Amino acid sequence: MIRRSIGFLVAVGTVALVLGASQMRLPAFPSADSIVRVSWSARPERVETCRRLTDEEYAQRPAHMRRRVECEGTTARYELRVLRDSVLLVVDTVRGGGLRHDRELYVSRELTVPSGPARLQVRFVRLDSSQVADESLRADTTGADAWQNRAAREDEERERRRAEAIPAALVVDTTVTLQPRRVVLVTYGDAGRQLSVRSGPQ
């Protein structure tokens, strides 16, 4: 009988331990700091390097592909800089995703900073731009008999892409009060094509 009672108590004690361990406090964010979260995705701008073909190269092209000027495209790199009270927290180069960097670019940073009022500056600036050695090249369509309007259409397309892409320079420079254990989110696209700062759901 005594053994049974002890057995019962041990079983109850074990279950109590299980219950206790099942609902224990786990330190999640013990410090009183804040987090500056810099997070967005956007389409990078397409940049092109254009050059005039030599007569020989020009002659080698199939007739329907002949253009005096050829452009090779890729996507721009951007520089991210985050400063708190003019102290640089992050400087980083951001490119489009995917092997050829032709997908959307993603910015995702969590910066732990002391709480309190602070000047927060975030800059996102394009590093590369299209290489067009001679602006007159753009309009040069010599020899493209079958494609008279092509250059114009390509320019249009370029414009459209540029409008979809993230602007060449984004800056936010603001004073915020960083609350302990709260997140300040710097994101893009909440209000059009610019960076914005918020500390709660939209």
Add this chain to the structure above:
Amino acid sequence: MAAPQRSLERFAWRGLAAADRLFNRLYGWRSNPLYQSGTIAVALLGVLIVTGLWLLLFYRLGTPYESVARLTASPITGNWVRGLHRYASDAALIAVVVHLFRMLAQGRSWGPRALAWVTGVGLFALLFVCGWTGYVMVWDEFGIVLAREGARMMDSLPIFSEPVVRAFSGERPVATAFFFVNMFAHVALPLGLAVGLWLHVSRVSRATLLPPRRLMWGVIGLLTVAAVAWPLRMGPEASAFTLPESVSADMFYSFWMPFSRRLPGGVAFASAVAIFAILALVPAFTRRIANRPVASKVDEDLCGGCVQCTLDCPYGAIQMIPRPGERGSKSAEVARVNPALCVSCGICAGSCAPMAIGPAGRTGRDQLARVKEFLRSPELHRGGVVVVGCDRSALALTVAAASEDAVFYPVDCAGSLHTSVIELIVRAGMRGVLVAACPPRDCWNREGPKWVNERIYNDREAELQARVERRRVRLAHVDSRDIAGARKAIAAFAAETAALDAARAEESLEVDATCVTAAGVAE
């Protein structure tokens, strides 16, 4: 002889043996939960499936937190079911860890058991991930902490071009698709567990999947009472903008977080993979290369084709095949052992009446030769009690037998004991034979105690002959390290047999070695 333990196993076994003794004292060997860790885990998985299906009825992907909160607020249909689901998952994890530790300590991790070991590690990992996804489903503070930690690890892999962690950045509400994928994983993983469990026990015959009823309902009942008596409370809802100082967490599924969070996501993920990989590789470290126990072999001339060994082998390692060569008057079929499945437990040696099978040096015939030598020993006190027990219990039984003026006679496993050995000991004039087998659910060879019991008391083939006076034979279940328990069993048997007439020693000690077969009597 059984393979010697490795130092790691010996160390693990020492700890286990102490706990076993304590639990045996408290609950008796029939209800010792430590012996039943694997089956308790299965029973708890059953509880998780039943309670999980119920909870799923109330879960809403669009409003996960609110739906769980509604359920938690309902004391009759929700709260205790949620509590039971949670505590059963905790208890299942404990049971699996005990089971793993037990298998390691008992040297049951390598050779033909490696499949069970490796799939066991897989089950362990699945159970863990299942618990993880379950807590994310709730979408409270703990849920988002787990989700972000998982995302951090996933982002270290070159799989996703978009960082997964952005799903919880607060830029926009968390997508319903995320809750769908998470819930799908939580529901699909148990299917993986079921398939894994089937593989896990695929190499054992007659896998015992559930604990004895009393123990099973005791465990489930206790967890249910706990779930009712301590209702769960809802934590605050997950928020992308608030960082709680601490969260109410289930330590069984998050004990690793304080460590992992200090590491870069990739290192944390690699560490988790490495831990499970090392666990899965244990069979490579524990296997015996030099002193690997030999597989059982059949002497086809002696085999009478009775199929008993195929029925008794706990690992399904024996098959009947057409008798090779000239059949003559012999059986059409003979037994054949598949060495890749044989763990060398020797149990078949005890099931074969004509003593045709067994690992080299441990067949019935080898056992007879050895016991005859034992009985010829001049130091043997005729008229005393002989305690037969397995190697694992040797230490406890030697000490206990000595203190009760009995003598210990070791065999590999009680299940490998040929009943003719018992017969010869009795006929040699000893007062009685106490077969001290391990508790049935703790047999290192799974079914030894069960078969020896059947052979002594229920005329299972290779039975103890009727001419052996049953009052002089006793089967007791003694934990392998329990000296006090062994002493008690021996003392009780010695006292009972003391009252019997003096045993008569026979001059000639020969036994029949026959088995009844479809083809007649083989000798």
